[in-house]
Amino acid sequence: MNHLSQPLKTIQPDDLLCMNDYAWEHPMAVELAYMRDSNLLFGEQIYRTGAKLWLHKDLAKIVIAASRHVFKATGGVLVLYDGLRVRDAQKAMLETRRVRSNPQWLEEPRLLSPPGAGGHPRGMAVDVSIRNSAGELLDMGTPFDFLSNDPSPQTNPAHRDYAHSQQVQDNRKILDDAMMSAAREKGSTLHPLPQEWWDYRLPKDVYEQYAPLSDSDLPAHMRLMD
Numbered sequence: 001m002n003h004l005s006q007p008l009k010t011i012q013p014d015d016l017l018c019m020n021d022y023a024w025e026h027p028m029a030v031e032l033a034y035m036r037d038s039n040l041l042f043g044e045q046i047y048r049t050g051a052k053l054w055l056h057k058d059l060a061k062i063v064i065a066a067s068r069h070v071f072k073a074t075g076g077v078l079v080l081y082d083g084l085r086v087r088d089a090q091k092a093m094l095e096t097r098r099v100r101s102n103p104q105w106l107e108e109p110r111l112l113s114p115p116g117a118g119g120h121p122r123g124m125a126v127d128v129s130i131r132n133s134a135g136e137l138l139d140m141g142t143p144f145d146f147l148s149n150d151p152s153p154q155t156n157p158a159h160r161d162y163a164h165s166q167q168v169q170d171n172r173k174i175l176d177d178a179m180m181s182a183a184r185e186k187g188s189t190l191h192p193l194p195q196e197w198w199d200y201r202l203p204k205d206v207y208e209q210y211a212p213l214s215d216s217d218l219p220a221h222m223r224l225m226d
Contacts, residue, residue, distance in 0.1 A: 119201035
């Protein structure tokens with residue numbers, strides 16, 4: 001019997017770490033993308049003002065270690081854009097005007113996950129980039145959250161296998177090396193999402209053992225939505 005036939009485990013609030021608290025003492029910057037209406041993908045504020053970025057403790061330890069690798073390689077910081085994305089937030093994203101205007105994004109193969117799917121609603125996926133010592137984002141070929149209508153590596157510049165310039169490839173390698181080295185140090189494995197250079201998550205056979213979280217599962221101070 002495999003884990004998918006077992007009852008799903010429950011993620012407790014104490015299993016989640018607030019990365020805003022760790023940014024004070026580690027080379028990290030938390031810039032919660034969906035707390036702003038200027039986010040590239042949806043153009044609408046999804047999270048409540050004052051929301052924090054939460055990660056499952058197993059992924060949080062990797063991210064903290066990765067920030068030290070980033071600092072060593074660049075003198076800069078690891079920028080965190082999103083982590084826990086509760087089911088309520090995923091649902092709100094699908095109801096934004098931009099998504100309603102692009103129904104093809106929800107057709108198979110989906111470019112946007114249905115509520116409850118993936119590592120994000122379990123705090124087991126993180127979206128990251130790097131800002132160098134001059135305060136400039138490294139050129140990764142696209143901005144964070146660039147969405148192509150075609151997710152294939154030949155036409156999607158956010159895909160990890162897209163044929164970018166050597167400089168972009170080198171910058172992405174710095175991020176990959178930092179995240180993957182940190183995972184190995186913590187005795188864990190990370191899965192880089194192929195079509196999004198910024199997305200790193202725990203393996204599917206790990207996060208699918210857990211039930212996705214809704215805002216109502218969290219104490220008031222941890223909630224993402226109004």
